[in-house]
Amino acid sequence: MxxxxxxxxxxxxxxxxxxxxxxxxxxxxxxxxxxxxxxxxxxxxxxxxxxxxxxxxxxxxxxxxAPGLIDMRAFVGEPGAEHRETLASASRAAAAGGVTTVVCMPDTNPPVDEPAVVDYLNRRARDTAIVRMIPAAALTKGLAGREMTEIGLLREAGAAFLTDGARSVTNAQVMRRALTYARDFGALIVHHCEDPDLVGDGVMNEGELASRLGLHGIPREAETLMLERDLRLVRLTGGRYHAAMVSCADSVAIMARAKSDGLDVTCGVSINSLALNENDIGPYRTFLKLSPPLRHEDDRIAVVEALSDGLIDVIVSDHNPQDVETKRQPFAECADGAIGLETMLAVGLRLVHSGEIGLAALLRAMTTRPAEILGLPQGRLARGAPxxxxxxxxxxxxxxxxxxxxxxxxxxxxxxxxxxxxxxxxxxxxxxxxxxx
Missing domain, CATH: 2.30.40.10 (Urease, subunit C, domain 1)
Incomplete structure (x- = not known):
């Protein structure tokens, strides 16, 4: 190859x-x-x-x-963690997996919370990447969740949207202000819905299996309570909002209600949540320690059905490269994350071959819908399209x-x-x- x-x-x-x-x-x-x-x-x-x-x-x-895939969620180590991934290596992995546009998360070192950093990443991508790499900007300064970034300036600099990556904004007042300002600038807020206090020291889905493995569990409510709060703030402010990754049946029901009420909201799902469940962790396989965690099979089936029905808008790779030292540890102590840019399409095709979803519906969630949400001209076969x-x-x-x-x-x-x-x-x-x- x-x-x-x-x-x-x-x-x-x-x-x-x-x-x-x-x-x-x-x-x-x-x-x-x-x-x-x-x-x-x-x-x-x-x-x-x-x-x-x-x-x-x-x-x-x-x-x-078909149109090239558009991945709305990938961690790229540059700047600050080039030993894990660079724009160049991530773009090669993306190209091999059929991904032609990648949105890079802002939780780097330094974080992407200034227009100058957005500009730097755009220039680095232009010089070193072989696919389109678009930086997302931080929603709060230093990813600390306390003070908003300059939403208008970051958007002008070319940021795809505003997000704190794998961190949740727990302060409801900060989130309310962010949604209000983003609305005025026509910007999109993308949020990782996970209450860190409810997560606590949990490392996998809460339930019988976690108890049998002797691991602390993460309740589904860590996701659903944060999602409920966000959607109520969307109703209050009228802002544009995207839930980065939903992973359970309760979240699907919450999103269905919000969409039926006419809120300007969308949501994504990780390819891992579609293809795997908590049983795949097996003998403490650390490569399957993820955030959100792999859920029960009933939840996996619920998100697949929601994807097939169009309720879930996009599939993301949730590409999160980790080095050997952070993964070769006991399950409870290792870092979250798995790579996925190169395998996202092939893993998604499992659902097609099993009859759980049609090919066009799978591709729509990987191409057309993310393009529509991001306002990109790609994601379709049409005369005059890139x-x-x-x-x-x-x-x-x-x-x-x-x-x-x-x-x-x-x-x-x-x-x-x-x-x-x-x-x-x-x-x-x-x-x-x-x-x-």
Whole structure:
């Protein structure tokens, strides 16, 4: 497999003999897709009869061509933790997984709480990354949860949205003010819903299994109480709000009620919460210590059904690279987090192969909906849209070997897992940035 520095796009690139899947419309057909000057010029079955002259032809051999994935939640260590991940290494992992746009969390060192840091990351991404890397900005100064950042200036600098990453803003007055100011600037607040006081020293989902393993549990109420509070503040302020990751049936019910009431709210779910449950922790597998924790199978089924119904808007990788020293510890003492950029699509396809969700619905949650929420022109097959595309075989089987991953860290919960679905080509702005050998 190969990843390359971002080349200049071919003036004309024809993706021939493809299964075209547009998650924005649900349209699916066999045909060709023409890229010109970094944009989608045309697509459909009619192109097969009249292929343009002078185009570089890529034979897709019946594989799926779809918009590139958009991941709204990934931790990248730069600046301050480059030993865990850099913009360059994260972008290579993203390209290999079919992710063409990555939103990077602000909990770095220093945190992304000043416009100058946003500008620095944008320039670093332009110089070193092979996919689109967009920084999110901190919601509070120093991620301390006490004082708002300069929301308007951060938005002008190019921040995707405001969030404190893996930290929750526990002060309701601060959150109320943030939602009010964000509303006035047209900015989006993304919040990690987890009450740290209720989490306490918990390390996995509270319940019978935690008791049997002798581990302190985290109740679902740590998530649902914070989510309920946030949605009441949204009702009060009229701000735009996105719950970063919901993980249980109760949160699904809360979001359903808020949406039915007409609140301007959306939510995401981690790919790990869709594909795994608390039983997968097994013999204290530290790569499965996550935040939010893996829940009961009933909760997993509830979030999958909510995703299929469109109640949950987006799927995120929750990419959180950790080094060996922070993971090779007792389960209760190791760091939270797992990598996921490179495996998000293949793991999601498990749900398609099991019949739990359709391919178009899965791709919509990874492409069209995040693009709509972020106000991006990507995420659809449409004439004039940016040519951020992937070519993948949804049925190709493989066993995940951590040594094959492009991330600097190897803490994947799918070590040795049997998966189906290989990305063969990733295109960003009309340029091929990844092509599997």
């Amino acid at each position: 190969t990843t390359r520095p971002t080349p200049a796009p071919a003036r004309k690139l024809l993706l021939a003999n493809a299964r075209l899947v547009d998650p924005a419309t649900g349209r699916e057909e066999f045909g060709d897709l023409l890229v010109e000057d970094g944009l989608i010029a045309d697509f459909g079955a009619a192109l097969r009869a009249a292929r343009p002259e002078g185009a570089t032809v890529l034979d897709c051999r019946g594989e799926v061509v 040519a951020d595309l992937i070519v993948f075989d949804p049925d190709e089987p493989f066993v995940q070997d951590p040594a094959d991953l492009h991330s600097r860290s190897k803490n994947t919960p799918f070590d040795g897992a049997r998966l189906q679905g290989r990305v063969h080509v990733t295109i960003v702005g009309g340029a091929i940035v990844y092509q599997r050998d």
